[in-house]
Amino acid sequence: MELGRFVFGIGGESLAVAQNTYAVNWFKGKELNLVFGLQLSMARVGSTVNMNIMGWVYKQVKTTLGHAGPTTLGTALMIAASTCLLSLLCALVLAFLDKRAEKILDKEQGKSGEVIKLRDVKDFPVQLWLIFFICVGYYVAIFPFIGLGQVFFIEKFNFTPTQASAVNSIVYILSAPASPVLGLLVDKTGKNITWVLCAVVTTLLAHMMLAFTFWNPWIAMVILGMSYSLLACALWPMVAFVVPEHQLGTAYGFMQSIQNLGLALISMAAGVIVDRRGYLFLEVFFCFCLACSQHLESTHAHLCFSLCPGGELNISASSRAKQQKATSVESE
Numbered sequence: 001m002e003l004g005r006f007v008f009g010i011g012g013e014s015l016a017v018a019q020n021t022y023a024v025n026w027f028k029g030k031e032l033n034l035v036f037g038l039q040l041s042m043a044r045v046g047s048t049v050n051m052n053i054m055g056w057v058y059k060q061v062k063t064t065l066g067h068a069g070p071t072t073l074g075t076a077l078m079i080a081a082s083t084c085l086l087s088l089l090c091a092l093v094l095a096f097l098d099k100r101a102e103k104i105l106d107k108e109q110g111k112s113g114e115v116i117k118l119r120d121v122k123d124f125p126v127q128l129w130l131i132f133f134i135c136v137g138y139y140v141a142i143f144p145f146i147g148l149g150q151v152f153f154i155e156k157f158n159f160t161p162t163q164a165s166a167v168n169s170i171v172y173i174l175s176a177p178a179s180p181v182l183g184l185l186v187d188k189t190g191k192n193i194t195w196v197l198c199a200v201v202t203t204l205l206a207h208m209m210l211a212f213t214f215w216n217p218w219i220a221m222v223i224l225g226m227s228y229s230l231l232a233c234a235l236w237p238m239v240a241f242v243v244p245e246h247q248l249g250t251a252y253g254f255m256q257s258i259q260n261l262g263l264a265l266i267s268m269a270a271g272v273i274v275d276r277r278g279y280l281f282l283e284v285f286f287c288f289c290l291a292c293s294q295h296l297e298s299t300h301a302h303l304c305f306s307l308c309p310g311g312e313l314n315i316s317a318s319s320r321a322k323q324q325k326a327t328s329v330e331s332e
């Protein structure tokens with residue numbers, strides 16, 4: 001099982017790196033934030049369908065085979081895995097379309113000829129490193145929290161397991177419809193840094209509500225779901241504004257690696273904190289992670305404004321459009 005999850009991790013995360021890089025290559029300067037929102041939405045529709053349908057699939061296989069056990073479980077999992085064939089098919093079609101676009105648009109000519117090197121990392125701008133650390137500081141307060149969330153709602157709010165599971169999964173369920181809408185909002189307004197700051201602050205407020213009050217946790221979880229969707233739409237596309245095209249894959253690869261390293265360590269730490277100190281300490285710990293992320297984002301904003309006032313990261317959509325027009329006139 002662990003070997004399977006290891007291989008799954010390699011595949012899943014590399015897929016995410018490739019998806020992000022393709023999205024930027026195709027949509028930079030167009031509706032990039034919306035595209036990231038749509039990606040997130042699709043992923044969340046997938047997880048929601050999976051959460052709701054797998055129990056039913058397992059029961060059907062059990063009825064057909066006439067018994068429970070490893071064969072029944074294995075068959076149900078193989079049926080689930082068959083959806084990867086659909087992904088493979090889509091990836092092949094995408095590869096074909098991308099090659100075709102390269103020829104039609106004569107992209108070879110526009111290429112700078114720069115070679116991709118792992119050494120590029122040392123030339124990454126400080127803004128990019130800040131984006132990486134904001135990402136890790138934020139996501140460690142989301143994924144590990146949802147992992148432990150069900151028991152938290154049972155223990156603190158006396159919810160039944162069904163109620164706890166419903167309130168816990170609202171973050172992902174909400175992000176399916178909300179992400180494209182919020183992505184469009186970021187596209188229309190620009191100002192990615194401001195949106196990321198809003199998302200981190202509202203997530204911090206939601207965690208503080210869960211930690212220090214007994215208010216109905218649905219309120220905090222709905223805020224968390226909306227702010228999480230906003231962050232994902234505004235943060236990930238920012239990478240494309242600070243690194244050149246040939247370094248995008250390396251930059252997204254690093255972002256995912258740092259995020260996963262943080263998630264692995266913080267998930268273990270979160271388990272130890274719950275066992276030794278309980279859920280209040282855990283929530284305070286998540287608030288601390290978010291406060292670090294918020295501090296980094298403020299530093300990031302400050303740096304971007306002082307290093308390049310009017311720079312790419314926080315300009316409005318209309319100024320971005322003007323900038324692009326000017327660049328394309330210059331290159332003609």
Ligand SMILES: C[C@H](N)C(=O)N[C@@H](CCCCN)C(=O)O
Nearest residue numbers: 016019020036039040232236256
């Ligand atoms: C899967 C990956 N580790 C991750 O964190 N994904 C983000 C969104 C990535 C942006 C779209 N490809 C998530 O919020 O799930």
